Amino acid sequence: MKNLTPFTDNSELKTKEIREILDSPEMQQSKGFVQHGRVSVYSHSVAVAEYSCRLARKLRLRVDFHSLIRGALLHDFFLYDWHDDWDLLHGFKHPRMALKNAGEQFSLNKTERNIIRKHMWPMTLINIPTCKEAWLVCIIDKYCSLLETLKIFKYQY
Numbered sequence: 001m002k003n004l005t006p007f008t009d010n011s012e013l014k015t016k017e018i019r020e021i022l023d024s025p026e027m028q029q030s031k032g033f034v035q036h037g038r039v040s041v042y043s044h045s046v047a048v049a050e051y052s053c054r055l056a057r058k059l060r061l062r063v064d065f066h067s068l069i070r071g072a073l074l075h076d077f078f079l080y081d082w083h084d085d086w087d088l089l090h091g092f093k094h095p096r097m098a099l100k101n102a103g104e105q106f107s108l109n110k111t112e113r114n115i116i117r118k119h120m121w122p123m124t125l126i127n128i129p130t131c132k133e134a135w136l137v138c139i140i141d142k143y144c145s146l147l148e149t150l151k152i153f154k155y156q157y
């Protein structure tokens with residue numbers, strides 16, 4: 001069982017702008033929505049933020065960690081359990097829905113919008129990530145999703 005403390009070596013990044021997302025009723029509600037395997041949307045989103053930061057540090061990339069975390073936390077802010085009403089187009093549609101929901105709730109910068117809207121590339125053909133932060137989340141989202149589906153990652157944040 002993976003049981004990581006989110007942003008362990010990023011304590012300076014536990015800012016109120018990050019806490020406002022984690023503590024929002026919608027994010028708390030997403031603890032009850034399944035993402036892959038037995039992992040909730042909330043845990044998946046926190047894991048994507050955590051592992052995106054780790055990869056950025058490993059590659060010594062100069063990125064905006066604050067926006068990276070906020071965008072990663074909100075990348076799947078579509079606010080429903082996609083297993084309830086099976087929709088083949090969920091993969092295509094949810095980035096736009098997540099961006100709309102997140103934009104109504106929080107003040108997003110350009111990098112955060114880029115991360116959310118483009119994280120499903122190449123499925124969403126023309127929405128190619130155009131900043132380092134969006135590329136990180138696009139890659140790490142697939143990595144986490146695969147390991148959650150294979151039940152290798154079972155974290156519960």
Ligand SMILES: [Fe+2]
Pocket residue numbers: 075076094095119120
């Ligand atoms: Fe997604």
Ligand SMILES: [Fe+2]
Pocket residue numbers: 044048075076141
């Ligand atoms: Fe995701």
